Amino acid sequence: MSWRVNLFKVLRTKVKEFLRNTSLPGLKYVWDNSLPHWVQFYFGAVFVLSMFVAINQSLNVFNKWQSTPVIMGKSARLERIQNSPFPAITLCNMNKAKYSKVSDIKTGSLDYAMLQRTCYQKIDFTQYQNIKPRSKNDTFANFMVSVSPKCEEMIIWCQFGPTQRPCTDIFREFFVDEGLCCVFNLLHPYYLYKHDASYVRDYTTSKGITEIAVDWNPMTGYPKSLPAAYYPRRSIGVGVSNGLQLVLNGNISDYYCSSTNGQGFKVLLYNSIDQPHMKESGLPSMLGHETNYRIVPRSYSAISSIRSIARSKRQCIFSDEQELLFYRYYTRRNCEAECDALYFHRLCNCIPHHLPLIYRNASVCFVQHFACLARAEAQLVDGDTNACKELCLASCHDVSIFPDQFAIPFSQSGVGLRNKIFQNLSIDYIRENMAVVNFYYDNDFIHGYVRSSYTGPTEYMSLTGGIMSLMFGFSVVFIAELFYHLFLHSIFVYINYWWIRHRNRIQVGQDVQGN
Structure with missing residues (x-):
């Protein structure tokens, strides 16, 4: 028992000595026996209350540091549009099949089943489950190519910047979830995919114009050394005359089925390494109208110091951190497309033609898979791939396009139209079949956003140190005394x-x- 008493006396002596000599204001009065007891109690209570408030506020700072380690702020430096590619643009005809190509297809045949799938008709596909391809080239994608409107039929006049170009030189056929569409300024398949992509036709050239495909991504940008002519093409400048101008022909007399309740086209703008989601995100372009799409881009970047923060907390992924199965570059849209491909492959043992072929030996869905695809698509709407897509965080470096769309109707009879291609066409035919679309920037700069650390070690020490000092004069000297x-x-x-x-x-x- 005596050793406990001695220990208590030693501790009591040391506490008194510490309180008499500490640099913290107020504590030296607590054990000063020359003062009245109420004074000692008063300063003791003030110190305890101050400590409680200081610790509570410091914990709030710590919790905010843990819960919000990364903050998004506007970049202090504006970026010129010429430093990034002109957006990739996908154009789709709402007509999914030409009447002249499908009018003779017999009900109940193999081609009839593929036609119903092309037209998004909900029929019972179970009767086709045992049908096999008639030949190696008998694929659903080839059928769609044979019956869908071609790019050269749909896009009849093109001008990028001051130069008029053959449309087949700058557009290529491309499968998306809306079917066979036309794409402009997408990264070359060699740089975009890890292995060969089926049903992708590369750009062609004519009139001695040779454009060389180059690599690009939002994190590293263009290569330092560039050829004289290349794609994805850079932005030229602001205004309609420095953008992409197109004349489109809907050819409504050859309509068979539409992907919507109307006639015309769908348009989608995105960056050059993304997988487009046309069906849900495409913007309409009406026949008989000139539609303008003012391009409003936003660039996103991140400082390298946030790499040390866990992905789940910083809520973004650097492109060199995440390996995808099919795409060379990580983006959220590419990751989500691979999630969908994995989902359909797991349920139906095939991958739809428009999704990434994540496994080289995977089968592309054919007629015998249509019944399973219909069931799987119904479940997909209910969010069956959410667990996979929750891991598809945003890219730390990205470019997003926010088009500002407005349209004006063509002029009435007796008023001439500006484009020469309309000179030999009647005004009725123009209003019923034709559309003009313009894509352009109205600002020479891109608004940039930067992900950075909410608080680093220096900021955290400043915040907590300020709170401690405000409450009871806490300092590094006090730590040394303690x-x-x-x-x-x-x-x-x-x-x-x-x-x-x-x-x-x-x-x-x-x-x-x-x-």
Whole structure:
């Protein structure tokens, strides 16, 4: 029992010594016996209350640091549109099949089943589950190519910047979830995909114009050395005359089925390495109208220091952090497309023609898979792929396009139209079949956003240090005092005690030998 009493006395003595000598204001009054008790109690209560508030506020700062480690802010530096490619543009005809190509197809035949799928008709496909392809080239994609409107039929006049170009030089056929469409300024398949992509036709050239495909991504940009003519093409400038101008022909007399309740076209703008989602995100372009799409881009970047923060907390992924199965570059849209491909492959043992062929030996869905695809698509709407897509975080470096769309009807009879291609066409035919679309920037700069750390070590120390100092004068000197009284002083006393005792023993031994 005596050792406990002695320990209590030692601790009491040390606490008194610490409080008498501490640099914290107020504490030295707590154990000053020369003061009245109510004064000691008053300063003690103030110190306890201040400590409670300070610790509570410091924990709030810490929790915010943990819950929001990354903050999005506007970049202090504007970026010129010429530093990035002109957006990739996908154009789809709402007519999914030409009447002249499908009018003779017999009901109940193999081609009839593929036609119903092309036209998004909901029929019972179970009767076709045992049908096999008639030949190697008998695929659903080839059927769609044979019956869908071609790019050269749909896009009849093209001009990019000041130069008029053959439309087949700058557009290529491309499968999306809306069927066979036409795409402009998409990254070359060699740079976009890890292995060969089926049903992708590369650009062609004519009139001695040779454009070389180059690599590009939002994180590293263009290569340092570029050829004279290349794609994806850079932006030229602002205004309609520096954008992409197109004349489209809907040819409504050859309509068989529409992907919507109307006639015309669908348009989607996105960056050059993305997988487009036309069916849900496409914008309409009406026949008999000139539709303008003012391009409003936003660029997103991230400072490299946030790599040390867990992905789940920073909520973005650097493109060199995540390997995809089919795409060379990570983006959220590409990741989500691979999730859909995995989903259909798991349920139906095939991958739809418009989704990435994530496995080289995977089968592309054919007629015998249509019944399964219909069931799988119904479940997909209910969010069956959410678990996979939740892992598809945004890209830390990205470019997003927000088009501002407005349209004006063509002029009435008796008023001439500006484009020469309309000169030999009647105004009735133009209003019923033709459309003009313009894609252009109205601003020479891109608004950029930067992901950075909400608080680093310096900011965190400043915040917590400010709170502690405000509440009770806390400082680094106080930490040194606390460390001294708790450890250094005790160690010094023990060493001094040990040294005196050891010296006394030596002295006693010498005295004994001397006697």
